[in-house]
Amino acid sequence: MSIEIPFTKMHGLGNCYIYVDLISQSIDIPSYSDLAVQAADEHTGIGSDGLILIVPSNRADMMMRIFNKDGSEGKNCGNGLRCVAKYAYDHGLVDQKSFKIETLSGIVDAEVHLKNGQVDLVTIDMGKPILNRSSIPMVGENDEKVINEPIIYNKQNFDMTAVSMGNPHGLFFVDNIEKAPIHELGSFLADNHPTFPEGLNVGFIEKTADNDIAYRVWERGSGITQACGTGACAAVVASILTDRLPMDQTITVHLAGGDLYIKWSQDSQHVLMTGEAKTICKGIFYL
């Protein structure tokens, strides 16, 4: 007997997930990881970059749990947080435009911005980036920041800067984003490299103007996606750490699926991310 699972498919700049609301409904799902793999399959499932569950929290208005396409559980998801915020407002899970969402890496502040009464853009305060090596986590001697550290691939050195937004990101600066070695370095580093015990989201950055960067990503557990919200935040932090961008300025991050607006605040040290969140469709998934 199959289990009927009502879902909403949403995306943030093309980074799409299957959202299951476990606040408004109670469903006995044997394995969230297995559901993520089955639902994400574009041939035998719905097709997505993974699964996001909206579950009760006793520390915030709700909790977001995110599972990648391979069933691994992520600790944060920027595009997912914006979509959870839109879903929560649209479905009356909250009665304010500002509220709190718990993730496995902490609690964030969310604010939805309305246009003609509908959620248009969403701002998430992503908190402080985590920069010391052991907290990325990344294997190595010192527990300092990881800035322009050479990664050897195919006998070549690639300088990497590491930033955690609650999930691990390795960032590489390139002169031409369209020629970035995404497949080579992404598949080499993302899911089972000994230097990164929890895997790595692998991002590439090209500075395109004073307060603009282009960013592409190979995500841990999902491969190349159209956008990565935590990755875009990490890309702005890495660009500031390497003196390519200024703090306290709103940076436009051009991703394959569209633009995010991100600022790393000097005073609070928090990273603020603003961008779209869209509903694609609703349905019933038969597990």
Ligand SMILES: N[C@H](CCC[C@H](N)C(=O)O)C(=O)O
């Ligand atoms: N693959 C990521 C989770 C999804 C992050 C990304 N989709 C975002 O919008 O931040 C990880 O395992 O850390």
